[in-house]
Amino acid sequence: MSEPLVRNIRLFIAYDGTNYLGFQIQPKGPTIQGILQDILSQVLGHKVKIRSAGRTDAGVHALCQVAHFLTTSDKPLEVIFRALSGLLPRDISVWQIEEVDFKFHPQRDALKKTYQYNIYNYFVRNPLLRLYSYWVPEPLNISAMQACLPEIIGTKDFASFRKSGTDIKTTVRTIYSAELKWSDTFNHLLVFEITGQGFMRYMVRNLVGALLEVGRGKMSLEEFKEVLEAKDRRVAPPPAPPQGLILKHIEYKEIKIIDRYPPYQVQL
Amino acid sequence: MSEPLVRNIRLFIAYDGTNYLGFQIQPKGPTIQGILQDILSQVLGHKVKIRSAGRTDAGVHALCQVAHFLTTSDKPLEVIFRALSGLLPRDISVWQIEEVDFKFHPQRDALKKTYQYNIYNYFVRNPLLRLYSYWVPEPLNISAMQACLPEIIGTKDFASFRKSGTDIKTTVRTIYSAELKWSDTFNHLLVFEITGQGFMRYMVRNLVGALLEVGRGKMSLEEFKEVLEAKDRRVAPPPAPPQGLILKHIEYKEIKIIDRYPPYQVQL
Numbered sequence: 001m002s003e004p005l006v007r008n009i010r011l012f013i014a015y016d017g018t019n020y021l022g023f024q025i026q027p028k029g030p031t032i033q034g035i036l037q038d039i040l041s042q043v044l045g046h047k048v049k050i051r052s053a054g055r056t057d058a059g060v061h062a063l064c065q066v067a068h069f070l071t072t073s074d075k076p077l078e079v080i081f082r083a084l085s086g087l088l089p090r091d092i093s094v095w096q097i098e099e100v101d102f103k104f105h106p107q108r109d110a111l112k113k114t115y116q117y118n119i120y121n122y123f124v125r126n127p128l129l130r131l132y133s134y135w136v137p138e139p140l141n142i143s144a145m146q147a148c149l150p151e152i153i154g155t156k157d158f159a160s161f162r163k164s165g166t167d168i169k170t171t172v173r174t175i176y177s178a179e180l181k182w183s184d185t186f187n188h189l190l191v192f193e194i195t196g197q198g199f200m201r202y203m204v205r206n207l208v209g210a211l212l213e214v215g216r217g218k219m220s221l222e223e224f225k226e227v228l229e230a231k232d233r234r235v236a237p238p239p240a241p242p243q244g245l246i247l248k249h250i251e252y253k254e255i256k257i258i259d260r261y262p263p264y265q266v267q268l
Numbered sequence: 269m270s271e272p273l274v275r276n277i278r279l280f281i282a283y284d285g286t287n288y289l290g291f292q293i294q295p296k297g298p299t300i301q302g303i304l305q306d307i308l309s310q311v312l313g314h315k316v317k318i319r320s321a322g323r324t325d326a327g328v329h330a331l332c333q334v335a336h337f338l339t340t341s342d343k344p345l346e347v348i349f350r351a352l353s354g355l356l357p358r359d360i361s362v363w364q365i366e367e368v369d370f371k372f373h374p375q376r377d378a379l380k381k382t383y384q385y386n387i388y389n390y391f392v393r394n395p396l397l398r399l400y401s402y403w404v405p406e407p408l409n410i411s412a413m414q415a416c417l418p419e420i421i422g423t424k425d426f427a428s429f430r431k432s433g434t435d436i437k438t439t440v441r442t443i444y445s446a447e448l449k450w451s452d453t454f455n456h457l458l459v460f461e462i463t464g465q466g467f468m469r470y471m472v473r474n475l476v477g478a479l480l481e482v483g484r485g486k487m488s489l490e491e492f493k494e495v496l497e498a499k500d501r502r503v504a505p506p507p508a509p510p511q512g513l514i515l516k517h518i519e520y521k522e523i524k525i526i527d528r529y530p531p532y533q534v535q536l
Contacts (some may be wrong), residue, residue: 014395063394085392090393124536126361127361128284130327185452268455
């Protein structure tokens with residue numbers, strides 16, 4: 001009897017996080033991982049365990065989440081892709097599926113992640129943006145917020161911006177770029193985009209929470225620096241809410257791609 | 269006893285139609301009109317009846333719906349505005365409120381209405397656009413669709429594009445412009461924008477339904493013209509679904525504005 005061939009499958013996933021308790025499986029309610037594993041297990045005929053590039057918290061969205069799983073099934077990628085398209089709820093989409101090098105790991109092999117945080121900053125609400133932005137009605141001092149951004153670029157200890165109550169090996173992270181500007185498309189939509197080697201849980205939302213305090217005039221640039229330098233979660237303002245956050249892109253080191261469906265490079 | 273002063277109040281309203289049975293009140297479930305009337309009656313202390321520039325059907329969205337009501341209350345506009353902001357659900361927003369000329373009527377005084385219809389045209393779904401667009405996975409012949417647009421400009425009998433089973437005085441309508449182009453913002457989003465003096469129920473969705481048949485190569489330009497000229501609803505393809513449709517703008521003839529809140533011109 002020959003050993004079954006094990007394939008390493010990479011998934012590119014988009015989802016609207018509104019109705020989920022986050023990516024990571026948990027017993028209290030629906031999660032992206034839970035739904036994907038259930039459907040993949042059903043399609044492939046064996047129990048599937050997926051690992052992602054990183055969890056996203058309850059209510060957070062993704063345009064590009066990356067995950068992988070191992071399978072002994074020899075079903076063509078197209079069949080798996082079409083089954084997922086047919087069976088997944090409309091707020092989750094697997095938009096590309098690849099068989100990759102057996103050694104590929106979605107978290108370890110990630111070089112950069114980019115998150116976007118949307119702030120709808122106007123006196124009145126826009127109902128069509130409510131699920132994908134944080135409504136801040138009071139005027140913000142945008143240039144004061146922008147003046148803080150150089151402070152978070154580089155390799156720094158972001159202990160003040162971790163999730164309170166979490167225990168992690170290191171709170172040092174490397175941020176490559178951070179930008180805050182008005183959307184070209186939607187009036188009054190302020191877009192924060194940040195790219196780093198990796199992020200702690202709540203880190204982007206905690207950074208946005210502090211930037212908003214600066215924008216509201218409740219915190220100065222000096223005080224923002226002090227919060228960062230304190231390396232203490234308790235001195236930083238509360239996180240911005242989840243619905244403004246979108247995991248936008250993950251860049252990987254080059255790996256061997258054995259097969260891909262759709263056969264061309266998909267771009268959402 | 270002096271006669272109570274009656275004020276004519278104009279509302280500018282935006283809503284996400286996903287969870288409503290349309291604008292117009294009905295007993296079967298929640299409507300925009302029903303919710304607005306309930307809250308306004310509560311705020312003003314008398315039964316309020318609003319009239320809109322036109323109904324939108326179940327699932328259709330609006331960035332600019334216009335309605336009016338009469339009130340004997342002397343509550344300042346700011347108080348009414350703030351009460352609405354506080355009491356309305358998050359998927360409905362009254363973004364400007366005005367006291368206007370007593371003769372103002374939202375339907376009769378409208379000069380032009382603009383609707384937008386969003387088609388997400390890509391092999392894979394984008395979950396973040398699903399509530400505000402129609403997903404069409406198969407490739408569309410865009411230039412064939414665009415070639416039909418001159419046919420619908422002008423004053424024509426649009427009987428073929430009315431809602432089936434409806435009885436209306438005249439099916440002649442004037443269309444000023446119609447455009448179909450790729451969004452500058454979202455990859456794969458095709459935006460149809462149409463401006464006319466007025467529209468029948470289902471007219472925009474029926475036009476889009478026919479244009480999509482042309483895009484799919486199932487109908488030629490000649491056949492599209494024949495459908496229009498037949499003046500018979502039964503020969504036209506089914507309507508495109510409601511979630512792609514947004515009532516975007518209504519232009520009014522100049523009227524006397526007595527008071528306004530917010531005091532400046534709001535623009536969503």
